[in-house]
Amino acid sequence: MADNEVELNELFARPSTQLAPEVLGEFQSILRLHSISPQELFYKWESYSIKMGANTMLDYNTARDFKKDIQDALERESRGKLHVQSASKRNVAPTPRGASNGDVFGMLDGLVANTPKAQVSSRIKRKSEFGTPTPKVVKNNILSSPGEVKASKSAKNDAGNNLPTTGFTDRVNGGQVIESLNSHITVPTDKRISVHEARVKLKANTELSKFAYKTMAIKLSEASEILDDRIDEFTTVIQAHHALSDAAFGNPASQSTAEIVAVGRIASDSSEGKLNAASLVLEVSRRTGAGSRIPLRMEEVHYDFFPGKIVALRGINATGEYFSVSEILPVPLLNPPASMPDEIDVHNARLQDPASQHPDTPPLSIMIASGPYTTDADLDFAPLHTLLERAAESTADTLVLNGPFLDIEHPLLASGDFESYLPADAKIDPDQATLTDVFRILISAPLDRLVQQIPGITIILVPSVRDAVIKHVAYPQDRLPRRELALPKQVSVVTNPITLSINEIVVGMSSQDVLYELRQDNVVTGRGRQEDLLARLAGQLIEQRHFFPVYPPLSRSALPAPTQIAGLDAKEEKRVASGASLDLGYLKLGEWLNVRPDVLVTPSVLTPFAKVVQSVLVINPGTLSKKRGPGTYAHLTVQPRSVSEEEREDGDVIGHQLYERARCDIVRI
Numbered sequence: 001m002a003d004n005e006v007e008l009n010e011l012f013a014r015p016s017t018q019l020a021p022e023v024l025g026e027f028q029s030i031l032r033l034h035s036i037s038p039q040e041l042f043y044k045w046e047s048y049s050i051k052m053g054a055n056t057m058l059d060y061n062t063a064r065d066f067k068k069d070i071q072d073a074l075e076r077e078s079r080g081k082l083h084v085q086s087a088s089k090r091n092v093a094p095t096p097r098g099a100s101n102g103d104v105f106g107m108l109d110g111l112v113a114n115t116p117k118a119q120v121s122s123r124i125k126r127k128s129e130f131g132t133p134t135p136k137v138v139k140n141n142i143l144s145s146p147g148e149v150k151a152s153k154s155a156k157n158d159a160g161n162n163l164p165t166t167g168f169t170d171r172v173n174g175g176q177v178i179e180s181l182n183s184h185i186t187v188p189t190d191k192r193i194s195v196h197e198a199r200v201k202l203k204a205n206t207e208l209s210k211f212a213y214k215t216m217a218i219k220l221s222e223a224s225e226i227l228d229d230r231i232d233e234f235t236t237v238i239q240a241h242h243a244l245s246d247a248a249f250g251n252p253a254s255q256s257t258a259e260i261v262a263v264g265r266i267a268s269d270s271s272e273g274k275l276n277a278a279s280l281v282l283e284v285s286r287r288t289g290a291g292s293r294i295p296l297r298m299e300e301v302h303y304d305f306f307p308g309k310i311v312a313l314r315g316i317n318a319t320g321e322y323f324s325v326s327e328i329l330p331v332p333l334l335n336p337p338a339s340m341p342d343e344i345d346v347h348n349a350r351l352q353d354p355a356s357q358h359p360d361t362p363p364l365s366i367m368i369a370s371g372p373y374t375t376d377a378d379l380d381f382a383p384l385h386t387l388l389e390r391a392a393e394s395t396a397d398t399l400v401l402n403g404p405f406l407d408i409e410h411p412l413l414a415s416g417d418f419e420s421y422l423p424a425d426a427k428i429d430p431d432q433a434t435l436t437d438v439f440r441i442l443i444s445a446p447l448d449r450l451v452q453q454i455p456g457i458t459i460i461l462v463p464s465v466r467d468a469v470i471k472h473v474a475y476p477q478d479r480l481p482r483r484e485l486a487l488p489k490q491v492s493v494v495t496n497p498i499t500l501s502i503n504e505i506v507v508g509m510s511s512q513d514v515l516y517e518l519r520q521d522n523v524v525t526g527r528g529r530q531e532d533l534l535a536r537l538a539g540q541l542i543e544q545r546h547f548f549p550v551y552p553p554l555s556r557s558a559l560p561a562p563t564q565i566a567g568l569d570a571k572e573e574k575r576v577a578s579g580a581s582l583d584l585g586y587l588k589l590g591e592w593l594n595v596r597p598d599v600l601v602t603p604s605v606l607t608p609f610a611k612v613v614q615s616v617l618v619i620n621p622g623t624l625s626k627k628r629g630p631g632t633y634a635h636l637t638v639q640p641r642s643v644s645e646e647e648r649e650d651g652d653v654i655g656h657q658l659y660e661r662a663r664c665d666i667v668r669i
Contacts (some may be wrong), residue, residue, distance in 0.1 A: 004028055007038040026063040029278040030070060041313050044070060060321055079627050162633050167384040171630045176668045181610040185663035187637050188362060192353055198456045199351050199397045202492055203501040210589060211495040215474040218585035225585050228285040234310045235263040241332040251289035254283055255320030264409045266309045273519045275307055282323060295322040302526025303328060306518050308551030334596040335614055337506040338653035341643045347503040348640045361640045367391055369624045369633040370402035370603030376411055376563040376627045377401035379421040381442050383625040383669045387633060388450045395454055398502060402511040403464030405443050406435055409562035409578060413468060439469045440486045451490045459491045462498060464511040465581045474581050475512055476589040497547040497590055499597060504656055508597035510547040515536045515604040535611045538618040547590040553580035563627055598658040608632045630669045637663040
């Protein structure tokens, strides 16, 4: 960076002078973003000066305009390349000319002796190596057997996506533990004798009735108020934690040489592209700064930001152009959950197995999984059936299932042509059946068989915005319709997200893949680059006290695209992901209240893990089924909380300390 500074001053500054620090910072930002040399930047500046006029002054505003001009030119060039590529793809190849053998149209290629074989592009050759080709490939390859045109539905689906599907019965390492937390805690191998009485008691710590709101009814004014209220609430928390006076806070967009503390939301100066160091702006509330945005200069501090993060920054705005940050004030964490010793005794007594001769209290067994529950090639839900079999074998106390169950992004469900994939004994009329009927057969029926084997089990269903059987598809999301889906009484349907207590354990769950969204737009400097990425992302949720603190969420086109429907041309009908479906008017329903949870369940397509972050056991069970193969789930073994005599005598609440007495295994299904 020092070499760049010297060379930039030699090229741009007048003799015996230096570039202004803010101008130098913008030029260095351009060099980093576009990976160009100072000399090339100087050529671009000369071209820009000629375009703008001979009297162009090199100041901070001009440097920012110059930077924007370079970015605009790069975007125009990229769009031009895409236009040329799409135009070339639409060009029809010329009629092939045969050799001197009289085969004008190449119809005898490879079928008659001494007839040269037609040239096949390397792209088609590679595609045909993976398995049964699609009909389009068959037409391009004359040597293909005519019988290959009539491929099965699953074969067509596989060929259309250029990837093989691993059959569930052909999987390897099923049941293998790929990660274990607190492995010194042993998992009982003996089945519980008494399976008729439930050993857990559920208590919702969320007002479930508030989730039954009317979607798509928010006004812009109400949305802005919700966003402002969150900033103002954090201002109150930070002021109390750091013992700051009202005079310490100010508007970062106002020019002043006085140092202030500004609380606001991290955002980008552009609605397109990812958040980066050069595009950081702070958005303040209307109460403190009329909702204005101000660029941030972060050279003096290390940071870990994402769009929507609420931060408290100390600094000055001496020029009126940007806010120079000298310190990031930490946000205080919520208190850990705690209970009275008498309450702990009640929960421990519930864990006792009266039919067992063993003196020790058996640990609590909780299995956690997340959808999808079948591959994109079929609807047999073999991974779900295997999970339920393992729950029955281990006599699990609680089974937590996160959606999606019937995934709207599944190519077979999206096509509507899945009659042949239903069980042979399904007694429904295909012409009159609904997705609710399909849910009863594929999901409710296996759950009913499980509760017949273990009547004391507690099953928790968390919906997803990708579920096809629920009308409420906005986040935060209401519960699944229990009665319509014919779920057994042991099943508890909850909201998305949800904070509930399983005995004394406070569990926070959300089926929304927030970790992926955090990862995509995360910008970090300093020591944060060397820290554990997954633990750092989970720490953002704990600090922000919210299940989905990202705003705005990723666009649907930036998310992984669903599998293309077989038989449809991807160019004509390109599928996009469902997205977050965030309803700003009810964003407050995703906030954490009073305490941080003992266990935080955040299913994601990122690497499955179990980690302790800020005394919270964070679990990503992964997806039970990937698009083309088996996935993973989490198995939690929780020892009872022992209460010492000293804690009883104090008569005060005691911490749950779940992270010390719980073992979590990430297991391949």
